[in-house]
Amino acid sequence: MPDNTENIIEFTLIFNRFKKKLYNYVLKMTEDIMLTEDIIQDIFLKLYQNLDNIRSKENINFWLFTSARNEVYGYYRRKKIRKDQFNVEDTDEIEIESKVSIEEELEKKELKELILTELNNLPVEQREIFILKEYSGLSYKEIASLMEIDEELVKSRLYKVRQQLVNRILKLF
Amino acid sequence: MSDIKIKELINAYFDGELEKSKEAFLFTQLSLSEVGREYFKQLSQIKTSIDESLEEFPEELDERILKSIGKSSIKKFNFFIGQRIFSSISYAFALFLIVLSGYLFMKVSAYQEKVDMLSTQMILQSKTIQMLLNSLPSIEIRASSDNEIVVKPNI
Numbered sequence: 001m002p003d004n005t006e007n008i009i010e011f012t013l014i015f016n017r018f019k020k021k022l023y024n025y026v027l028k029m030t031e032d033i034m035l036t037e038d039i040i041q042d043i044f045l046k047l048y049q050n051l052d053n054i055r056s057k058e059n060i061n062f063w064l065f066t067s068a069r070n071e072v073y074g075y076y077r078r079k080k081i082r083k084d085q086f087n088v089e090d091t092d093e094i095e096i097e098s099k100v101s102i103e104e105e106l107e108k109k110e111l112k113e114l115i116l117t118e119l120n121n122l123p124v125e126q127r128e129i130f131i132l133k134e135y136s137g138l139s140y141k142e143i144a145s146l147m148e149i150d151e152e153l154v155k156s157r158l159y160k161v162r163q164q165l166v167n168r169i170l171k172l173f
Numbered sequence: 174m175s176d177i178k179i180k181e182l183i184n185a186y187f188d189g190e191l192e193k194s195k196e197a198f199l200f201t202q203l204s205l206s207e208v209g210r211e212y213f214k215q216l217s218q219i220k221t222s223i224d225e226s227l228e229e230f231p232e233e234l235d236e237r238i239l240k241s242i243g244k245s246s247i248k249k250f251n252f253f254i255g256q257r258i259f260s261s262i263s264y265a266f267a268l269f270l271i272v273l274s275g276y277l278f279m280k281v282s283a284y285q286e287k288v289d290m291l292s293t294q295m296i297l298q299s300k301t302i303q304m305l306l307n308s309l310p311s312i313e314i315r316a317s318s319d320n321e322i323v324v325k326p327n328i
Contacts, residue, residue: 011242019230027228037234044238048245112226115219133188134223140190159184166215 011048018064019044024135025065028119029072029128039071065138065146069128076124111169118168122161129154130161179209187216 022043027036043064047054054063119127125147132138132146133154144151182199185191191199203209314324 008242012239015238019235020227023230023234024228037231037237040234041238041241045241045245048242111218112222115222116226134220135227140188155181155184158188159181162184162216162219163180165219166212169215169218 007048007051011044011051014047014060015044018061021136021138022064022068025131026068026072028116028131028135030075031120035075039068039075043067043071061138061142062145065132065136065142069146114168115165118165119161122164126157126161129157133158176206176208176212179203179206180212183209183213183216187220 019040023036023040026039027033030036030039046067047060047064054060119130122130128147129143132143138146140151140154143154147154179199179202182191182195182202186196186199203213312324314322
């Protein structure tokens with residue numbers, strides 16, 4: 001079988017396996033559908049072009065998420081979005097300010113919308129861990145290796161974010 | 174068991190990171206803890222909600238990516254064909270050069286043989302001449318008193 005056909009088959013398998021996870025990660029991080037689509041297309045095209053090199057060197061999952069992460073942070077830097085959130089320390093308590101009254105929120109939002117809104121109020125590091133876990137299904141180990149932090153820190157940040165969400169839900173319902 | 178510990182176990186359970194052997198332990202603890210059950214319920218709600226909010230991969234993007242891959246592979250293939258033609262020409266040229274140099278080598282060898290033969294013949298001829306010269310009888314030249322030179326072969 002020619003190399004080219006083998007690559008296309010292998011690429012298709014990888015693409016179908018990771019596309020949804022990666023798409024949800026980039027979409028939740030950027031909240032921009034057009035940009036997400038461009039980033040995803042770019043990443044998969046690069047993956048196809050470098051498939052031979054990547055396969056032997058490192059884990060595809062890691063490569064895909066690292067590339068996506070670089071693109072997302074590149075976008076943040078270019079647009080200077082959430083500049084104040086780049087150097088946020090891992091705080092024990094995160095203030096989630098609510099500009100809209102609870103009653104209004106209850107009327108307008110369902111729980112999933114509320115989660116997304118609350119996520120947007122989190123520091124980028126905590127939000128990213130939560131998205132990588134919940135929307136992309138990465139393990140603690142994979143998140144730790146991707147973000148170059150300790151596994152225990154991943155666990156504790158996830159725990160804190162969930163605690164915040166639970167508290168918020170308890171207030172609302 | 175403390176509430177925090179139970180919550181940690183619940184988190185690990187929802188993250189799919191709790192060992193199977195500890196699952197039974199967690200459920201036993203949940204049956205004993207009201208706080209734990211409540212927390213489990215809330216996380217379950219969050220989890221369900223997140224699962225529902227997962228976006229499907231857009232079909233249009235799917236198509237776009239696969240098309241761009243197709244184009245890219247055609248380009249790659251054309252480049253590959255181009256490379257093959259180029260290398261075929263190079264190989265043919267190299268082969269031609271090898272044949273040409275072989276032919277020239279044979280020619281030169283043939284000339285060299287001819288030159289060697291001629292020089293051998295010349296050496297033989299010069300030896301023959303030398304022998305002929307050597308085979309001539311010796312002569313005697315003597316001067317007489319009245320200044321007459323007598324050349325007399327010594328046969």
